[in-house]
Structures are given as structure tokens and as C-alpha cells.
Amino acid sequence: MIDVKKLWSKRQSAHMTEKLKYFSLMANSGLIVSSFLLIIIGSVYYAKLLKVLPEHFPAVLILTIVFSFWLTRSPIRTLLKEGDLVFLLPVESGMKYYFSKSLSSAMASGSFSTLFLFTLMWPIVQVFITDGWMMYVVFGFFLIVSKVFNLYVSWEERRLPYKSHQLNYRIIRFIVNFVYVFLLFEEAYLFLIAMFAIMYVLKNFVFGIFKKMHGYQWELLLAEEQTLKMKSYRLVNLFTDVPALKQMVNKRPWLNSIGTFSFKKGNAMSALYMKTFIRLGDYLGLFVRLTLIGFLFLYLIPKGWWQLAVVLLFFQLLALQLFTLFTQYKWNVSFTIYPIKPSVKMNAFTNWLRQILIVQGAVYGIFYGILTSDWLIAVLMPAAAVLFSLVRLPALAKKHC
Structure with missing residues (x-):
């Protein structure tokens, strides 16, 4: 009998070891220095750009669009392998712990990356919307809550057997995120309460019933894991050789x-x-x-x-x-x-x-x-x-x- 707890720990440990190995190689690359110089130059001219932007710059609209796409995009690494379609499928009923750990890991990394993106956008918020460390905390908190919500419902969304159905619900999430982020940056907190009610209904009465109707879509989860792994390999491949990297051929x-x-x-x-x-x-x-x-x-x-x-x-x-x-x-x-x-x-x-x-x-x-x-x-x-x-x-x- 496969111990899914030990399996997750083993795969997560191997995944982190691989990431650390590639990070050490990336740190020795000349591209790190070039990227660091670009960050320094970019930070200097970022401040200058904010000064020359017009007074009526549509900051709220632009931030709403950026964060709506960011929140709707909800990748989840499951660390599945091709052999799992044979060896783990018989123990699907015992995989709840394994996938819950995958979701928790995605929520942690998604929360950190959301806060990092918001920190990059914070100078725009300071100039055109509001200022103060308290507002930074409030905005960051609400964005992280929305990211966690999107990751949870997108996981249940993955149970749907057809990609067209998943796309329809992803569009619904994008619309909800757009309204949510717009109200947040307009500081319309009273209406945000109504949005929380809508998100609660979606979580429990729409996406929540998927787990009762559909099982795990193993082929879809495996394909997504392979895609995410290749994307991370492509990033590392900018710095050092990655023998495991596979490329897709386009007609063009x-x-x-x-x-x-x-x-x-x-x-x-x-x-x-x-x-x-x-x-x-x-x-x-x-x-x-x-x-x-x-x-x-x-x-x-x-x-x-x-x-x-x-x-x-x-x-x-x-x-x-x-x-x-x-x-x-x-x-x-x-x-x-x-x-x-x-x-x-x-x-x-x-x-x-x-x-x-x-x-x-x-x-x-x-x-x-x-x-x-x-x-x-x-x-x-x-x-x-x-x-x-x-x-x-x-x-x-x-x-x-």
C-alpha cells in the first residue's frame, strides 16, 4: 500500500533539492549580473516615470486589469509523474492528503507572489490612489484573500472533464475578480462585503459541488504539471543547461x-x-x-x-x-x-x-x-x-x- 504522506514529502524534498541546485547554478551566471543592472536602472526610471505621468492617469483601471488577470491565473504544482496514472490511480480515494498539500503549497507561494507584485505596484497606488502603511496592509490583505479563493475554486474547477467548461468558469472568476479589485482600489468597502458574499456562494454552492459530481482528472493534472515544469525549466535554461527541457514545435x-x-x-x-x-x-x-x-x-x-x-x-x-x-x-x-x-x-x-x-x-x-x-x-x-x-x-x- 502506498503511503501518500511519505510520497508527498519525498517528492517535495526532491523538488526543493532540484530548485536549490539550479538556483546555485543560476547565481554563478553572468545573466544574474545583467538582470541586476536592469533592475537598478528600472527602479531609477520607474520613479521618474511616475513623475511625468499625467494627473488623470487611469491607475485604478490599469491596476484592476493587471490584478484581475493575476488573480484568475491559478497554477498548482502537483508534482505528479507519468507513472502515477498506473500506480496512484487505484488509491485515488486516499489521495486527499496529497492534493491538499499541493493546494496548500500553491496558496503559500501564490500569496507571496501576489504580495510581491503588489509591492512593485505600490508606488503607483501611493501617487494616484492613497498612501500610508495601513492602506498597504489593507490592500495586500484583500488581494491575498482573493488569491487564496481563486486557487481553491480553480482546484475544484479542475475536476471538470472538458476544457471548454473550465474556460467558462474561468471567465466567471475573471469577472468576479475584476469587480472585486476595482471596488478595492476605489475603497468601496461596503460593496466589497457583497462581493465576499458572492465569492462564498461560488465557493460552496457552485465550485463546491464539483467534488461530489466529478473525480480527479488525472490526465489533465499530469499535463498541467508537465507544462508548469517545462516553464520552470525554460526559466532556468536562460542561465544554465537543463537536459530535461522539452520544447514544443510551432508551425509558423x-x-x-x-x-x-x-x-x-x-x-x-x-x-x-x-x-x-x-x-x-x-x-x-x-x-x-x-x-x-x-x-x-x-x-x-x-x-x-x-x-x-x-x-x-x-x-x-x-x-x-x-x-x-x-x-x-x-x-x-x-x-x-x-x-x-x-x-x-x-x-x-x-x-x-x-x-x-x-x-x-x-x-x-x-x-x-x-x-x-x-x-x-x-x-x-x-x-x-x-x-x-x-x-x-x-x-x-x-x-x-
């Missing part, structure tokens, strides 16, 4: 023609990397997001020569994260049997990455030139990408060989 036919295939040894690897960049996982989305964040920094920071330092920092971030595209193939057996020398593979990758960096530098230059009309610095941005690729990429390539 409108971009697939960019990575034209060639049977020549000199071109095959470049085509492979380009197709991987376009179709596999979130590499393309990563490039777009970093570029857009770079636009924001170029817009907020006063024009001058230090703008070149900003784009060099973003070149470093992009290069470090795209190098995982190369290292993930080291764990692919079919890639190792290609009749191509390792040095040719690395040279093809660095040449391909140099082209990506130059494209990003050109995009930054066009944006900066249109924004400031300072075309000298704008022209130097793609030149900085070339210089970065010639000086920094060889060192990164030697590290990842």
Missing part, C-alpha cells in the same frame, strides 16, 4: 521560409538554427519581448552616448539566452551523428547569432533615430552589435563548447 508557416534548407555542410547548420529559432519553443517570442523591453529603456533613458551601453546590455541578454538553443542539441543523439565537425557547428551558430544581433541592433537604431533624430548614435547601434559579436561571442562560444 509565414516565417518558415526564412530558414531555407541546404544540403551543403556550410549551410545546413545555419538553416537548422534558424528553423529552431522560428519554430521551436519560445525563442522567437523571447527575441520580440527583449526587443520591446529595449524600446522601453531607450524611450525612458535620456538620449546620449550611454544609450549604446543599454543596447550592449540587451545584446548580452539576448546572446546568453539564445546560446541555450545551441546547448540543447548537445543532449540530442541525432544531432551528434551528423557528419559535421563540432567546430563547424559552433561557427555556424555564432555566424547565425551574429546576424540576429545585427538585426536587433538595426531595429534599435531605427527606433532610436526616429525617436530622437540623433542618427549618429542610431547608426552606431548595429555597429555595436557587430563589435559585440566579434569580441564577446567567441568567449561565450568557448564556454558552451
Whole structure:
């Protein structure tokens, strides 16, 4: 007979050990330093941004939208494995303790992350809504209560056998969260009491009956656990290699023609990397997001020569994260049997990455030139990408060989 209490403790211990191991590797990465510099720069210009925002800035509406999505999103790590569909399914009736511990863990981490997000948003609340440590405590408390409520009802929501039904109830939760957060930031506490009554009805008389009607959806829970695990692996993979990382392939036919295939040894690897960049996982989305964040920094920071330092920092971030595209193939057996020398593979990758960096530098230059009309610095941005690729990429390539 399987002891579910020992099973949960064992899996949680293994999960925490793995997290600590990867965290130690992340702490030794150069990306930590780059991220730390971005946080410092961002905090400085965050304060400046608050000063230039108009008096009638719709802070309540924006905060309501942000926290409505945040509260509705309710991931729960169950630490399930594929074999559980065979070995744990017969003892489903005894899994209440196991899943209650999963839910409690999700509530603890969700409460902390909600308070962290609210702390980041607190300067906006101070400027446009209200101030004082007492209001920080009140707002933080009500947001944490709502997060716990959402995690609980979303767990019962997972019992529904069809994703379309789950989506319908998720939309209901989003509407309730939207009204709840709007009333909270409008400080309409009397109406909040009515919202608590609605949340109580939903918890006990809507979502509460799901446990009587439906059992655990093991396939759904396993699929969600795999998705959440891969997301955490992708985050760690930005800092260090994760052999267990699996990627999803997207069709993207409108971009697939960019990575034209060639049977020549000199071109095959470049085509492979380009197709991987376009179709596999979130590499393309990563490039777009970093570029857009770079636009924001170029817009907020006063024009001058230090703008070149900003784009060099973003070149470093992009290069470090795209190098995982190369290292993930080291764990692919079919890639190792290609009749191509390792040095040719690395040279093809660095040449391909140099082209990506130059494209990003050109995009930054066009944006900066249109924004400031300072075309000298704008022209130097793609030149900085070339210089970065010639000086920094060889060192990164030697590290990842």
C-alpha cells in the first residue's frame, strides 16, 4: 500500500533539492549580473516615470486589469509523474492528503507572489490612489484573500472533464475578480462585503459541488504539471543547461521560409538554427519581448552616448539566452551523428547569432533615430552589435563548447 504522506514529502524534498541546485547554478551566471543592472536602472526610471505621468492617469483601471488577470491565473504544482496514472490511480480515494498539500503549497507561494507584485505596484497606488502603511496592509490583505479563493475554486474547477467548461468558469472568476479589485482600489468597502458574499456562494454552492459530481482528472493534472515544469525549466535554461527541457514545435508557416534548407555542410547548420529559432519553443517570442523591453529603456533613458551601453546590455541578454538553443542539441543523439565537425557547428551558430544581433541592433537604431533624430548614435547601434559579436561571442562560444 502506498503511503501518500511519505510520497508527498519525498517528492517535495526532491523538488526543493532540484530548485536549490539550479538556483546555485543560476547565481554563478553572468545573466544574474545583467538582470541586476536592469533592475537598478528600472527602479531609477520607474520613479521618474511616475513623475511625468499625467494627473488623470487611469491607475485604478490599469491596476484592476493587471490584478484581475493575476488573480484568475491559478497554477498548482502537483508534482505528479507519468507513472502515477498506473500506480496512484487505484488509491485515488486516499489521495486527499496529497492534493491538499499541493493546494496548500500553491496558496503559500501564490500569496507571496501576489504580495510581491503588489509591492512593485505600490508606488503607483501611493501617487494616484492613497498612501500610508495601513492602506498597504489593507490592500495586500484583500488581494491575498482573493488569491487564496481563486486557487481553491480553480482546484475544484479542475475536476471538470472538458476544457471548454473550465474556460467558462474561468471567465466567471475573471469577472468576479475584476469587480472585486476595482471596488478595492476605489475603497468601496461596503460593496466589497457583497462581493465576499458572492465569492462564498461560488465557493460552496457552485465550485463546491464539483467534488461530489466529478473525480480527479488525472490526465489533465499530469499535463498541467508537465507544462508548469517545462516553464520552470525554460526559466532556468536562460542561465544554465537543463537536459530535461522539452520544447514544443510551432508551425509558423509565414516565417518558415526564412530558414531555407541546404544540403551543403556550410549551410545546413545555419538553416537548422534558424528553423529552431522560428519554430521551436519560445525563442522567437523571447527575441520580440527583449526587443520591446529595449524600446522601453531607450524611450525612458535620456538620449546620449550611454544609450549604446543599454543596447550592449540587451545584446548580452539576448546572446546568453539564445546560446541555450545551441546547448540543447548537445543532449540530442541525432544531432551528434551528423557528419559535421563540432567546430563547424559552433561557427555556424555564432555566424547565425551574429546576424540576429545585427538585426536587433538595426531595429534599435531605427527606433532610436526616429525617436530622437540623433542618427549618429542610431547608426552606431548595429555597429555595436557587430563589435559585440566579434569580441564577446567567441568567449561565450568557448564556454558552451
